Structures are given as C-alpha cells and as structure tokens.
Amino acid sequence: MQIMKLPRVIGRLCEKFERLPGVGPKGAQRIVFYLLHNPESELQDFAEKLIALKRETCTCEVCHNIAESNPCGVCEDMSRERNVLCIVEQPLDLVAIERAGKYAGVYHVLHGCIDPLNHIGPEQLYLFDLMRRLEGVEEVIIATNPTMEGEATALFIKEMIKKSKEGEGIKVTRIGHGLPVGANIEYADGVTLNRSFEGRSEL
Amino acid sequence: MQIMKLPRVIGRLCEKFERLPGVGPKGAQRIVFYLLHNPESELQDFAEKLIALKRETCTCEVCHNIAESNPCGVCEDMSRERNVLCIVEQPLDLVAIERAGKYAGVYHVLHGCIDPLNHIGPEQLYLFDLMRRLEGVEEVIIATNPTMEGEATALFIKEMIKKSKEGEGIKVTRIGHGLPVGANIEYADGVTLNRSFEGRSEL
Numbered sequence: 020m021q022i023m024k025l026p027r028v029i030g031r032l033c034e035k036f037e038r039l040p041g042v043g044p045k046g047a048q049r050i051v052f053y054l055l056h057n058p059e060s061e062l063q064d065f066a067e068k069l070i071a072l073k074r075e076t077c078t079c080e081v082c083h084n085i086a087e088s089n090p091c092g093v094c095e096d097m098s099r100e101r102n103v104l105c106i107v108e109q110p111l112d113l114v115a116i117e118r119a120g121k122y123a124g125v126y127h128v129l130h131g132c133i134d135p136l137n138h139i140g141p142e143q144l145y146l147f148d149l150m151r152r153l154e155g156v157e158e159v160i161i162a163t164n165p166t167m168e169g170e171a172t173a174l175f176i177k178e179m180i181k182k183s184k185e186g187e188g189i190k191v192t193r194i195g196h197g198l199p200v201g202a203n204i205e206y207a208d209g210v211t212l213n214r215s216f217e218g219r220s221e222l
Numbered sequence: 223m224q225i226m227k228l229p230r231v232i233g234r235l236c237e238k239f240e241r242l243p244g245v246g247p248k249g250a251q252r253i254v255f256y257l258l259h260n261p262e263s264e265l266q267d268f269a270e271k272l273i274a275l276k277r278e279t280c281t282c283e284v285c286h287n288i289a290e291s292n293p294c295g296v297c298e299d300m301s302r303e304r305n306v307l308c309i310v311e312q313p314l315d316l317v318a319i320e321r322a323g324k325y326a327g328v329y330h331v332l333h334g335c336i337d338p339l340n341h342i343g344p345e346q347l348y349l350f351d352l353m354r355r356l357e358g359v360e361e362v363i364i365a366t367n368p369t370m371e372g373e374a375t376a377l378f379i380k381e382m383i384k385k386s387k388e389g390e391g392i393k394v395t396r397i398g399h400g401l402p403v404g405a406n407i408e409y410a411d412g413v414t415l416n417r418s419f420e421g422r423s424e425l
Contacts, residue, residue, distance in 0.1 A: 020301045023320045025313075026290040028278040032271045039253045042245070048314060050242045051275070055288060059276045066269035068235045072254070073262045075231040085258060087229040098223045110228075111255060117226045 029055075081152070083128040083145045085110045093117075093125055100124045102157040106149070106176060108132050108164060116162065124160075127152065132163055132172040141175060149176075153185040162194045165214075232258075284355070286331040286348045288313045296320075296328055303327045305360040309352070309379060311335050311367060319365065327363070330355065335366055335375040344378060352379070356388040365397045368417075 025033075029051055036047035054062060078084070079091035086092060093099060093113075103124030107113050113126050129144045141147070153159075161176055163169035173193055180186035197215030198207055207215075228236075232254055239250035257265060281287070282294035289295060296302060296316075306327030310316050316329050332347045344350070356362075364379055366372035376396055383389035400418030401410055410418075 020326055021295060021299055022323060023287070023289075023294070023296045023316065025317055026279045026288065028271065028274050028290075029288070032275055035268050035271055040256050041249045041252060046244045049244060052288075052312065052314060053243050054272070054275060055279065059273075062272050062276060065238045066272045068231065068238055069257070069265050069269045069272070070262075071231050072235055072257060073265055076229045076258065084226070085229065085232070085255075086226075087231075091226070092224060093226045096224055109255065111251060113226065114228055120225060123223055 082126045083130060084113055084126060085128075098123075102155060103160065104152065104156050104158070105160045105162050107162050108169065108172075112162065112164075129163070129172070132166075132168045133175055134168045144172075146176070146179070150179075150183055150185050153180070153183075153189060156189055158190045158192060160192050160194060165196050285329045286333060287316055287329060288331075301326075305358060306363065307355065307359050307361070308363045308365050310365050311372065311375070315365065315367075327361075332366070332375070335369075335371045336378055337371045347375075349379070349382070353382070353386055353388050356383070356386075356392060359392055361393045361395060363395050363397060368399050 024030075032051050032054075033044070033047040036042050036050050037044050042050070054065075076085050076087060077089045079086050079089055079094055081090045081094040084091045084093065088095070100123050103122075104127055105116065105122060105124055106127045106129060107116065108129050108131060110128055110130075113128060116122050116126075127145070127149055129146060131139055131144050133139060133141060133144070159176075159180060161173040163172045163176075177191045177193075180189060180191050195218050196211070197218050198204065198211060204212070235254050235257075236247070236250040239245050239253050240247050245253070257268075279288050279290060280292045282289050282292055282297055284293045284297040287294045287296065291298070303326050306325075307330055308319065308325060308327055309330045309332060310319065311332050311334060313331055313333075316331060319325050319329075330348070330352050332349060334342055334347050336342060336344060336347070362379075362383060364376040366375045366379075380394045383392060383394050398421050399414070400421050401407065401414060407415070
C-alpha cells in the first residue's frame with residue numbers, strides 16, 4: 020500500500036509561502052488549500068501582481084525610498100523643507116511618519132539597522148552616502164526603532180556625523196521616547212517609564 | 223506638500239495577501255516588503271507555481287480528494303481495502319491520516335462540514351454521491367472534526383446512511399474522542415474528559 024501524499028505542486032507552493040515572514044508550515048498549507056478554492060483567473064491575477072512588484076517599483080537614488088519614480092515623490096516635492104533630514108530604517112517607517120502628516124522635511128531610508136548578530140554592519144546599509152546629502156542640512160532627526168539595534172544605529176550615525184567635516188554645525192536629534200498616547204502608566208514597562216522621565220518637558 | 227504614499231503595485235499586492243487566511247493587513251505589508259528584497263527571478267518562480275496550482279491538480283471524481291491524477295492515488299491503489307470508507311472534511315485531514323500510516327481503506331472527502339451559520343448545508347458538500355459508493359462497503363468511519371459542526375455532520379451522515387436502502391447492514395462508526403496521547407489529565411477540558419470516560423475500553 021502506498022501512502023497518499025500531497026500533489027507536488029501543492030508542496031512546492033507551500034514551500035514558497037512558508038518562507039514568507041509570519042507564515043509557518045501550517046499557515047502555508049492553509050493558504051494553499053484556500054487558494055485551491057479560488058478560480059484560476061484569481062490566481063493568474065495574483066501572479067501578475069507578484070511579477071509587477073519589482074517591475075513597477077524602484078529605489079529612489081536620493082533617499083532610497085521604494086517608489087514609483089526615481090527620484091521619489093518626497094525628493095521631487097519642491098515644497099518640502101530640505102534643511103531637515105529624517106533617517107528611518109524601512110520604507111514602511113517613512114509611510115507611517117507621512118501618514119501622521121506633520122513632518123515636512125525629507126527622508127533617508129537605511130533599509131535596516133546595524134545588527135551584528137545577523138551580520139548587518141554599516142556597509143550593508145545606505146549609510147555612507149548619507150554624508151553626501153548633508154550640505155545645507157541643519158537638523159538630522161534619527162527615527163530608527165527604539166530597539167537595541169535601532170539605538171546602536173542611532174549612536175553610530177550621531178558619531179559619524181559629528182566626526183565628519185560635512186557634519187559640522189548640524190544638529191543631530193533623536194525622536195522622543197516615552198509613553199504612547201492613550202497608554203496606561205500602570206501597565207507601562209520600566210524601561211519606557213524611565214525614558215519618559217528622562218525625556219520630560221516643562222509644562 | 224503632498225503626503226508620500228506607497229506605490230500602487232505594493233498596495234495592490236498587499237490586498238492580495240491580506241485576503242489569505244491568517245494574514246492580516248500588517249502581515250501582508252511585511253510580506254510584500256520582504257518580497258521587495260527578493261530577486262525578480264524568485265518572484266517569477268513564485269508566480270509560476272501559483273498559476274500551476276490549479277493547472278496541475280484535479281479533484282478525484284471518486285473520493286473528491288485533491289490529487290495529481292483522476293482517480294487519485296488512493297482510489298487507484300488496488301491494495302487498498304474497498305470495504306472500509308473513511309469520511310473526512312478536508313484533503314489535509316486525509317493527508318494527516320495517511321501520514322499516521324495505519325488506515326488501509328479508501329476515503330471520501332466532503333470539502334467542508336454542515337455549518338448553517340456560514341450557509342453551508344448538505345447540498346454544498348460532496349455528500350449525496352457518497353450513497354453511490356456504499357456498494358460493497360462494510361464499515362463507514364466518520365472522521366469529521368470533533369467540533370460542533372463536525373459532530374452535526376457526523377450525525378447527519380449516520381442518519382442518511384441508516385435510512386437509505388444502500389446503507390442497509392453497513393456499520394457506521396465515529397473516530398474515538400478523548401485525551402490526546404501525551405496530554406495531561408490535570409489540564410484537560412471537561413468536555414474532552416467526559417468523552418474519554420464515555421469512550422473507555424476494557425484493559
């Protein structure tokens with residue numbers, strides 16, 4: 020007696036989904052069997068969008084944001100303040116800041132942060148061409164994540180700017196850390212609470 | 223000042239991933255940005271496997287399993303016992319039973335279970351052509367899930383077989399319920415514990 024296995028194409032597609040972040044082997048199987056109940060035209064459409072992903076996007080060569088045009092919408096926008104530069108880890112961070120709607124300067128996307136455990140050093144990031152963009156900049160706002168790696172990256176960037184000739188006289192700031200709006204002091208973790216005391220401001 | 227938005231193709235692909243089971247809007251964004259860091263050939267490969275999914279699989283017209291051939295490997299396998307028929311909800315249930323490696327009979331895949339809240343009645347399942355397969359069958363093992371819907375489906379199938387002319391003399395059984403091997407009585411829920419008492423067997 021032969022043991023019935025899944026059709027090979029199902030296994031191969033499961034492997035593809037399995038590798039995506041947040042999808043495990045069980046999740047991948049569930050997705051593939053869900054897709055089996057979709058019409059073929061829907062799968063065709065999905066496949067086309069997948070192929071179009073790289074073809075219809077590009078990396079802005081000024082700020083390294085993922086965009087439809089090069090330079091991207093922010094870098095092209097003449098109404099943006101060019102003397103303020105915000106450094107973010109990922110394009111999604113940029114989108115989040117844009118969605119908040121207050122920041123009017125330009126950006127620089129690192130595409131990661133310094134993370135020695137995962138073999139990501141400053142060379143793997145868009146860090147060094149940041150120096151070429153410092154002319155005319157008055158303030159660099161470092162908006163990397165408040166994680167260990169993000170903090171280390173922020174310190175590294177600060178040192179790099181301070182020590183360089185291009186960085187002379189530039190104010191380097193870090194986004195504020197503390198309690199998120201709507202949070203509860205009772206349930207806040209100690210590190211965040213301490214940060215909110217350090218970052219207190221006069222009323 | 224214009225707010226920078228995500229490129230349209232990213233949004234469109236996010237929508238596709240969002241609809242998959244277990245993937246929310248945030249998860250979809252993470253996946254799409256992960257895919258952006260993949261080479262285009264990888265995306266092409268992914269897309270091809272997606273299109274191949276429906277093209278290279280078919281539903282076995284005997285047992286309604288998803289397979290590469292019609293009839294499927296189990297239905298074609300002459301070494302299988304044809305007098306035992308196991309009814310499962312989904313193809314993945316069949317694969318799980320096959321993996322366990324003991325069952326030597328044939329299957330019938332319902333592709334769901336009776337679930338009135340989601341508008342799935344007996345007509346939406348491969349239920350009625352089950353009757354045509356009962357000739358020569360001595361035992362029908364109902365292996366639907368031990369959920370409310372699975373239990374209701376099991377009862378419905380039992381009644382249907384018992385009342386029919388084709389089902390005369392056929393033994394209808396339900397897979398055993400109780401504590402899974404390796405579990406802890408201390409942490410077991412009441413319903414499972416009661417089931418394990420009802421299903422006790424002599425030592």
